[in-house]
Amino acid sequence: MLPIPSDAALDALKAAAGNWSDDPATLAPHLVDWRGKVRGNSPLLLMPATTAAVAAIVRAAAAYRVALVPQGGNTGLVGGGIPDAGGGAVLVSLARLNRIRAVDAAGLTLTAEAGVILSTVHDAALAEGCVFPLSLAAKGSATIGGLVSTNAGGVQVLRHGTMRALVAGIEAVLPDGSILDQITGLAKDNSGYDIKQLLIGGEGTLGIVTAAALRLVPAPPxxxxxxxxxxxxxxxxxxxxxxxxxxxxxxxxxxxxxxxxxxxxxxxxxxxxxxxxxxxxxxxxxxxxxxxxxxxxxxxxxxxxxxxxxxxxxxxxxxxxxxxxxxxxxxxxxxAERRDGPSLHHDIAVAVAALPGFAEAATARVEADFAWARVLAFGHLGDGNLHFNVRPPADSDAAAWVASHGAAVTGLVFDLVTAAGGSISAEHGIGSIKRADLARLGDPAKLAAMRAVKSALDPLGIMNPGKVV
Known part of the structure; x- marks a missing residue:
């Protein structure tokens, strides 16, 4: 459990942010995930409006050793933007960093701050005859910072790739408060390690993304x-x-x-x-x-x-x-699935050629091992990504069934995915929900490298603790 920040620490963070709230009603919607499955606690919500303010926040947090949890549109599905229940972490909302800084139609890039809504990026690109080729159901509320930090996918990955392929440059505040300026979006830059790729998909554990240069394509007629x-x-x-x-x-x-x-x-x-x-x-x-x-x-x-x-x-x-x-x-x-009631959600990936066989075999296995459970598998066939969800038996007490069988069902699904050479997280990330499963099933060499990177960049452990590794 994280220690509760001192009054002096909270005062320093408030001064750094310039805009903040400790009102419980204001904090409340930031402390629960979209599905209502993960709930946390925090004494303070910081709402900076500039990259400089974010840097000042991180420097203050490092000085007082206060944990920070960055949050975008709060549309994540693995608890990555929710603090733990102990109240020791401070929330940092990037919503006020909401400017589109530039649209370069000739160079096919758009530079947006972390709090810009995805649909706003779509509109700005289209106004210049271009398209930002990433779309998902939460496009009206998901923010660029969150999409970068989770390496979001969506319905156009088949042709254009995930955010890793669509981010040309990045601006971020690192755990020591320094500002990483890789926002230029150069088509070629072979000057060493590509640090921005560590932050893409890093879920805020290695730094706070404040802006990104995004790759566009000409609008297809x-x-x-x-x-x-x-x-x-x-x-x-x-x-x-x-x-x-x-x-x-x-x-x-x-x-x-x-x-x-x-x-x-x-x-x-x-x-x-x-x-x-x-x-x-x-x-x-x-x-x-x-x-x-x-x-x-x-x-x-x-x-x-x-x-x-x-x-x-x-x-x-x-x-x-x-x-x-x-x-x-x-x-x-x-x-519609959420309105229907509680269910178990698994965002998994296997090789494209193996997906049809996996979908049928895994469905049969889950429905055989858990009588009357109903698999709902849908998603992006062309890139091997299924949302392999499991619904409770019809006419059952859905919440009680999920509470009783959820861990076993998820364990079985993840075991089947791993045995098939797949991934337990295709596009939603690891967050807090899948952290233990990643530790159990992940490649040991990869996990060791991830922990080494985390320790090197964030030795104080203040960046979104309890997530990913």
Whole structure:
């Protein structure tokens, strides 16, 4: 348990931040994660508005040995931005660092501070004829600092990669209060270790990200969106390969969704209906994007897939409104699942070629070992990432079932993933929720290197303690 900060320490932190609150009502929403699973405590919320203020906060924290927990939009799913329950850590919200500093359409970069909302970045890039090619369901609240710190993924990783591939430069405050200035976004910089890559995915344990230069792509003039019903994940993977060949690699997104996921959205989200008139065990949401008109390419490929038995039915969006309606089904699935009640969430990854077999075998194993449990596996088939969620038996006391079986279910899922050569965290990070599982299942050499880096950069242990390692 962390020691409670002294009054002198709190006063120094308040002076450094310039904007702060110790009001319980103001602190309350910052002390619980989006799913309501992780709750913490803190005596103080700091709300700096500049990088200099963040640096002053870290220097004061180092002087008094006070732990800091940085927080962005608080949309994380592994407790990475929540302090522990002891009240010894101080929260640092980056929400007021919310300026877009520059958009360089010629160089295809956009520089945004840590508190800028993802959807704001999308709008600013589009205004210059560009696109920031990372999107996820929380785009209206997730912030750039949080996305960088968790190496966020989303629905366009298939073509453009995670935040590691999309961050051209970074500005951050290191644990000693110094400012790392790698914000220039040079296309080539081979001058030694790439320190920014340690901070991307570091979850605030090695420093506080204050700004990032993001890579843009030219806005594609044509998009084509379709929804198809398929017999199973193997057929979906065959369809993806066909679409990649037919489009010359212009598949932007390819999302795998089971029938139960569509049913949840229709049940819990107003004015939603299933995209296809007939029932199907599995569904895929497809988006192509490129310089040429792609509707004909998509239609021809789907026709060939139907003839080959890879799809059972499909619909192609005839307008941007119809495309948006199809995307809402996928984007609203996590919220619909949350409204349905407690469940167990696992953000896992295996090799793309192994994913269909893993999805079927792991589902059968979990549902056999835990009678009447209901697996809901959906996600980004093309990059091997599944949200392998397990719902309690229907008509059970869901909260009691999760409390009773949760640890065993998660342990089994993670064991199966590890045995398949996969990862227990594909895009959500480790945070506090998965820390023990990483210690149990992670590569020992990698873990030792991570601990050595943590010790070297943060010898006082003040940066987001209790997370990752």
């Amino acid at each position: 044509h998009r084509a969106v379709a929804w198809a019903g398929v017999e199973g994940p193997h057929a979906a993977l065959a369809l993806l390969a066909r679409l990649r060949r037919a489009s010359g690699g212009q598949v932007e997104s390819f999302e795998l969704i089971p029938a139960a996921g569509v049913d949840l959205v229709v049940q819990h989200i107003a004015d939603r209906r299933a995209p296809l008139s007939s029932p199907h065990r599995w569904h895929v949401l497809i988006e192509l994007a490129g310089a040429a008109t792609l509707d004909a390419v998509l239609e021809a490929a789907l026709g060939e897939a139907a003839a080959a038995g890879e799809i059972e039915d499909a619909v192609i969006a005839q307008s941007s409104a119809q495309a948006a309606a199809l995307w809402r089904i996928r984007e609203e699935l996590p919220e």
